[in-house]
Amino acid sequence: MIHAYKMHGVNIVLDVNSGAVHVLDDIAYDVLSCYDQDGTLDEQRLTSLNHKYGAEEIKEACNEIETLKKENLLFTSDPYSEYIPLWTKKTVVKALCLHIAHDCNLRCSYCFAGTGDYKGARSLMSLEVGKRAIDFLIENSGNRRNLEVDFFGGEPLMNFDVVKEIVYYARQREKEANKNFRFTLTTNVLLLDEEKRAFINEHMHNVVLSLDGRKEINDEVRKRVDGSGSYDRVLPLALKMAEERKDKDYYVRGTFTRKNLDFGKDVLHLADVGFTQISVEPVVAARDSGLDIRQEDLKTVCDEYERLAMEYYQRRKNGKWFNFFHFMIDLEGGPCVAKRLRGCGSGTEYLAVTPEGDLYPCHQFVGQKEFLLGNIFDGLNNSTIREEFIESNVYTKPQCNQCWAKFYCSGGCAANSWQFNGDIKIPYDIGCELEKKRVECALWLKTQEVEV
Amino acid sequence: MKHIKTINSSTLSRDVKKAGCGECQTSCQSACKTSCTVANQKCERK
Numbered sequence: 245m246i247h248a249y250k251m252h253g254v255n256i257v258l259d260v261n262s263g264a265v266h267v268l269d270d271i272a273y274d275v276l277s278c279y280d281q282d283g284t285l286d287e288q289r290l291t292s293l294n295h296k297y298g299a300e301e302i303k304e305a306c307n308e309i310e311t312l313k314k315e316n317l318l319f320t321s322d323p324y325s326e327y328i329p330l331w332t333k334k335t336v337v338k339a340l341c342l343h344i345a346h347d348c349n350l351r352c353s354y355c356f357a358g359t360g361d362y363k364g365a366r367s368l369m370s371l372e373v374g375k376r377a378i379d380f381l382i383e384n385s386g387n388r389r390n391l392e393v394d395f396f397g398g399e400p401l402m403n404f405d406v407v408k409e410i411v412y413y414a415r416q417r418e419k420e421a422n423k424n425f426r427f428t429l430t431t432n433v434l435l436l437d438e439e440k441r442a443f444i445n446e447h448m449h450n451v452v453l454s455l456d457g458r459k460e461i462n463d464e465v466r467k468r469v470d471g472s473g474s475y476d477r478v479l480p481l482a483l484k485m486a487e488e489r490k491d492k493d494y495y496v497r498g499t500f501t502r503k504n505l506d507f508g509k510d511v512l513h514l515a516d517v518g519f520t521q522i523s524v525e526p527v528v529a530a531r532d533s534g535l536d537i538r539q540e541d542l543k544t545v546c547d548e549y550e551r552l553a554m555e556y557y558q559r560r561k562n563g564k565w566f567n568f569f570h571f572m573i574d575l576e577g578g579p580c581v582a583k584r585l586r587g588c589g590s591g592t593e594y595l596a597v598t599p600e601g602d603l604y605p606c607h608q609f610v611g612q613k614e615f616l617l618g619n620i621f622d623g624l625n626n627s628t629i630r631e632e633f634i635e636s637n638v639y640t641k642p643q644c645n646q647c648w649a650k651f652y653c654s655g656g657c658a659a660n661s662w663q664f665n666g667d668i669k670i671p672y673d674i675g676c677e678l679e680k681k682r683v684e685c686a687l688w689l690k691t692q693e694v695e696v
Numbered sequence: 697m698k699h700i701k702t703i704n705s706s707t708l709s710r711d712v713k714k715a716g717c718g719e720c721q722t723s724c725q726s727a728c729k730t731s732c733t734v735a736n737q738k739c740e741r742k
């Protein structure tokens with residue numbers, strides 16, 4: 245399978261199974277369009293190019309295409325199928341999302357957690373539950389050494405003493421258990437004072453700072469309890485945190501909705517005010533909010549991604565470097581294929597823990613009783629649902645199996661699939677279109693950066 | 697080549713026999729979390 249497209253005047257071809265990316269001139273691009281997806285040349289179609297190009301050039305282009313086929317860089321077959329059973333067998337748990345607080349000091353209108361309480365009672369995780377979650381992770385991680393714990397909410401800074409104690413406890417247990425814990429924290433920044441920043445800088449591998457971009461955009465959605473906007477409080481604190489991170493990871497993360505389809509401006513705004521690690525993404529699982537991206541918005545959003553890609557390229561070239569997470573792609577290394585076909589690992593290697601200790605496939609499923617997988621005290625028990633997640637990969641989802649972006653997207657978000665299609669194996673089509681556009685932009689950027 | 701330039705040297709199938717050690721970071725792809733498309737993740741073995 246190949247994917248051929250044009251962006252900003254560049255003809256790009258991705259060979260799906262090998263991951264090889266090629267830039268073609270117009271002749272080669274037109275000649276390639278005379279090949280079927282399985283790599284056979286349709287001679288009849290080829291003759292239709294005779295009025296456009298000389299016979300010699302057409303032949304040259306054909307020869308080059310045939311050479312790439314021989315070198316296994318074009319129209320390659322899928323070499324992975326025999327390995328799939330090996331890669332998708334039952335796996336251990338390696339990451340937990342701890343819902344430290346089902347409470348929040350913001351009232352964002354798109355919040356999937358229903359302003360922090362996940363449609364349940366507002367509650368905080370106790371230290372007892374937190375410690376048991378660490379034990380549960382160690383016990384269920386088999387030989388896996390690197391374990392991850394994400395402090396999430398609601399707003400985790402509303403229960404920060406427990407966060408600290410959990411970190412100390414995990415650090416104490418990791419040595420005897422021969423594990424290496426990595427902590428991350430996702431926060432709305434409101435309570436990010438100096439002491440908390442210092443702790444985060446010392447212990448957290450990554451910190452995610454929520455801010456949507458331009459003040460008027462942010463404040464329209466990310467409101468404080470009294471209804472006022474959060475931008476003025478959040479921006480200086482988030483910038484301080486970013487500056488203090490030094491060599492450690494952070495990123496500022498915004499959400500765009502159908503109210504700001506010109507979200508590229510928000511990305512650039514975040515760069516202008518001084519952030520260098522930026523992620524701005526379409527709202528997720530907000531079907532009934534009126535904020536979700538719709539079919540009729542797709543063209544606008546895709547054009548916006550292309551424009552952003554161009555501006556991003558220009559800025560990076562001209563000394564105004566920043567990173568936009570969705571345009572990052574590693575064509576030389578990157579994750580192995582096994583990871584690429586399984587994606588996020590929700591419900592298998594990644595689980596979410598509620599303040600009470602209940603287990604769910606991921607933070608987005610929390611509170612949906614049919615997805616309750618057990619709890620950290622008695623262990624995992626809902627094996628039917630768990631099986632469904634274990635079996636789910638780009639080969640078992642029919643749409644993904646046919647999709648050229650499968651090794652970059654990895655099958656999308658199960659929570660989105662569930663919310664929009666009632667089935668974790670049927671991807672959310674709007675999410676797919678956006679994902680494919682982002683991959684196209686990322687590949688285009690690569691073609692520019694190598695100066696072909 | 698005159699008409700086609702290949703921009704990456706190493707390809708997806710290179711490490712197929714060693715794939716799947718599972719030590720890499722998990723990667724939530726949704727808007728609420730770590731945001732990485734899987735393709736930008738690091739492999740822990742390198």
Ligand code: SF4
Binds near residue numbers: 645
């Ligand atoms: S873009 Fe959609 S169809 Fe393609 S791999 Fe991702 S989820 Fe599957």
Ligand code: SF4
Binds near residue numbers: 605608656725
């Ligand atoms: S199912 Fe969606 S929200 Fe949940 S971990 Fe996966 S990508 Fe993230």
